[in-house]
Amino acid sequence: MRVRNKPWASEFLAENRHIAIAQPSELKGKWQEFFGNSNPIHIEVGTGKGQFLTGMAKANPDINYLGIELFQSVMVIAVQKVIDAEVDNLKLLNVDAAVLTDIFEDGEVDRLYLNFSDPWPKKRHEKRRLTYKTFLSLYERLLVKGGEIHFKTDNQGLFEFSLRSFSEYGMLLTFVSLDLHQSDFEGNIMTEYEEKFSNKGQRIYRSEAKFQN
Template sequence: MRVRNKTWAEPLIEAHPELMVTDPLQNKGNWQERFKEKQPIQIEIGMGKGQFIIQMALKYPHINFIGIEIQHSVGAIALKNALKEKLPNLQLVLADGANLDEYFDNGEIKRIYLNFSDPWPKKRHEKRRLTYKSFLHVYQEILVEHGALELKTDNQGLFEYSLVSLNNYGFVLEDVFLDLHHSDEALENVETEYEHKFSEKGQRIYKLSGHF
């Protein structure tokens, strides 16, 4: 997601350290302290403008959510949207999602969401895909025992790659949807910005979920 630099972004981020974390290394092992209640923590890697993570926090108040975004201008939009809701179970993080083991302690997270990640289609970029084995190892480390992972994408190639990569890693697949929006799962599905855009154009949405 490419968004032009916004002059208001940095001032807004600096004004709300209670909601937007810019140095996640300082919170490793202590994320529960940033929430009003001690509850299971779920994270989204690449939250974009925050539509998914905000709606999830609204829908599931008994769960603590963390949205992670690397681009400051995009993260600032998510922050602006989150401030309207005043959710005690939501935190936002400006950071690279590739360094999760530096931000979270072993077993600190309950569930991870990978929504419409960059597919990195070229073979030479395989190691950058968020379902490559090195990423899966990090996920397993920060997740609780039998912690969950969910992936949604419109990219068939990434979806098929992820199925193979996860299976080879020993991941236990629980649900696989080849057309999410035309399945029973659609009733409970919370959309991302990209998902809404793609589905409106008639593109198929793929989803998988399971645990390590």
């Protein structure tokens, strides 16, 4: 998701450093201390405009949420949503998923969400998919033992690739839905992309996969 460059984005993030954390690597190993509690840490990689995590943070006040988003121009919209929602258990980090191990100590994260990750459909770009094995090995390091990845997408190709990738990595698939909105899954919180695609009649795929370390 690329939105038009917003020249005021840096200034807006600088004014909201209580939500958009400036130097997240300085908090490596200290995230619970930062939140001031011992609640679990759940992260979403590729948060986009923040609808999912804002909804999750409101629904689950006993979980600390961190949203990871590459583009400032997108993250400003998520920051505004956190301000409007008045939640203090959700913070946002403007970083690339590739540097996650600089930000989290091994085993510091309890769960990881991937929602509507960019599909990178060309074979030569498969290493960029956020469910490629190199990303799984990063996630495995920062997640607790037996930590889970919860994944949603509208893209059948990415979903099939990801199920294979989880399985070939040795993860255990504990939930798979080929049509989430027609299933009996309860408590689903929709992302911006999920709303957009399901309004067009597209089905939504969802999985949960667990590291077996």
